[in-house]
Amino acid sequence: MITNSVFVLSKNGKILKPTTPVRARILQSQGKAKKLKLFPFTLILEKEVDENVELYLELRVDPGAKFTGISLVDLKKNEVVWAMELEHRGLAIKMELIKRAGVRRSRRSRKLRYRKKRFARKKPSGWLPPSLRHRLLTTETWIKRLLKVAPIKSIAIESVKFDLQKLENPDIESIEYQQGTLFGYTLREALLEHWGRECAYCGKTDVPLQIEHIHCRSRGGSERFSNFTLSCEKCNQKKGTKPVEQFLKNKPEILKKIKSHQKKSLSDAAAVNSTRKAIFEMAHQFGLPVISGNGASTKMIRIQSGLPKQHWLDSSCVGTDQIVKLRICQPLRVTCKGHGTRQVQRVNAKGFPAIASVKKNPITGKKEVKLVAKNQKYTHATTGDYVICFLNQDRKHVKAGIYRARVKTPTEKGVEVLISGHRIAVAQRHVKLIHCSDGYEYSFPRISDDLLRFQAI
DSSP states (O other): OOSOOBEEEOTTOOBOOOBOHHHHHHHHHTTSEEEEETTTTEEEESSOOOOOOOOOEEEEEEOOSSEEEEEEEETTTTEEEEEEEEEOOHHHHHHHHHHHHHHHHGGGGSOOOOOOOOOOOOOOTTOOOHHHHHHHHHHHHHHHHHHTTSOEEEEEEEOOOOOHHHHHOTTOOGGGGGOOTTTTSOHHHHHHHHTTTSOTTTOOOSSOEEEEESSOGGGTOOOOGGGEEEEEHHHHHHHTTOOHHHHTTTOHHHHHHHHHHOOOOOHHHHHHHHHHHHHHHHGGGGSSOEEEEOHHHHHHHHHHTTOOSOHHHHHHTTTOOSOOEESOSOOEEEEEOOOOOSOOSOBOTTSSBSOEEEEEOTTTOOEEEEEOOTTOOOSSOOTTOEEEEEEOSOBTTBOSEEEEEEEEEEOSSEEEEEETTEEEEEEGGGEEEEEOOOSEEEEOOOOOHHHHTTOOO
16 A cells, blocks of 8 residues: 555544545445545545444654654554645745834834834743744644544654754853854854955955845845854845855855855754754643653664664654554645735735736727726635536646646636746636635655655565
């Protein structure tokens, strides 16, 4: 078997033992079950079942900064029966907050009403930034979803703590932990000494030097010392928000020098450190036994099991001391997309609705463009819905056939979907809704060659 197991519920909503995809197709073809959910795929039987299903699955979670691995493991056989990889959007949230902060800061130069300053705003206990809280909430959401459809007995979560200073300087010890990079210096003094009091880009000296971000803030750059350099005003303005690789593509020696100054970002390790306790405490609210695992034992079991490094495989090795077996080779890939904005219609660069209807004027005989009102709502589909499209003729870059796609924009006569990276307009009569938008995008990644040998016979 390659794909995930299929969850099954009785007619009265009672959780039953998951079944195989082959058995699920037989139940559907015989009219004994119907599809309840597409992601995760769940069937509901046409009759009630009084069977008491033993809780025999363990939900194992490997939290990460960008990806979180989740798997369901049969405790009797220590075998993975279902798995998924959850891709977070913490960086996108951070960039949106930076953009919002810039808009709010611009109030100082706009003629708006006076707002009284607010001081002494205290954050509540356990507060997390929105980009980190997103990781906690999405993990909690998927644990709740799986508890409703799977007979889960316990939860195992990997709790890892990174020594950030040890990662940056392996030889650090004792009092050096309290003495950072700027110990005894100000930021400007340390940069002037490090860069030899010259512009890092053009080498000019005896000119006013400005503190410059190597990786600009608007692209996710940090405020670490290794991300700062010195440049003259001309180079600073010329570089702007360009990546340093693009700005210095004709100066490979200078680029190499600047890249050697940069150090690997520790933002991912910091994010895991900040959320590890919150995720572990959150798991206790479900009333199940919660097991804490560590990164060293997880890695050891994964190596002993002969499994490659993947997020869902790491999660299957959390909290166990036995060799892990695989019943599946292809996990579900879930990407957090958010619920979008409150804006009903897409607009062009000039602020007008991007979708317009072209109609012929009966008097003049000329074609006129009628703009769609911004407040017009469509009830047949919403952005993010999964649909099946029936294309009866070839389109530009897309051949005729049946496609599963995600709605990009609803229109007056149907929807616009994204197929193979191309936006295609499809009439409503050729579209069938299969999954409503819930803020996530679903896919199945390509199976690696290393996993094919674990396919069950």
